[in-house]
Amino acid sequence: MDKELLAMLVCPLCKGKLKYNREAQELHCLYDGLAYPIRDGIPVMLPEEARQLDVDEKLPTSPGRMGGA
Ligand SMILES: [Zn+2]
Numbered sequence: 025m026d027k028e029l030l031a032m033l034v035c036p037l038c039k040g041k042l043k044y045n046r047e048a049q050e051l052h053c054l055y056d057g058l059a060y061p062i063r064d065g066i067p068v069m070l071p072e073e074a075r076q077l078d079v080d081e082k083l084p085t086s087p088g089r090m091g092g093a
Pocket residue numbers: 035036037038039040053054055056
């Protein structure tokens with residue numbers, strides 16, 4: 025996904041920055057605990073399309089994966 029596009033995207037609910045999850049092809053809002061799907065490279069910024077993040081997904085990136093992306 026385009027980094028410049030990603031930088032422009034904010035959560036429609038809290039207007040906070042989103043975290044791109046490359047493996048899951050999702051944009052995570054850690055504030056609301058929601059994951060917005062990316063379909064065919066297009067972020068779907070709709071709260072009704074987002075899924076709830078699991079508790080462990082809300083935590084910072086696990087050791088060994090820091091500095092990626
Ligand atoms: Zn949010």
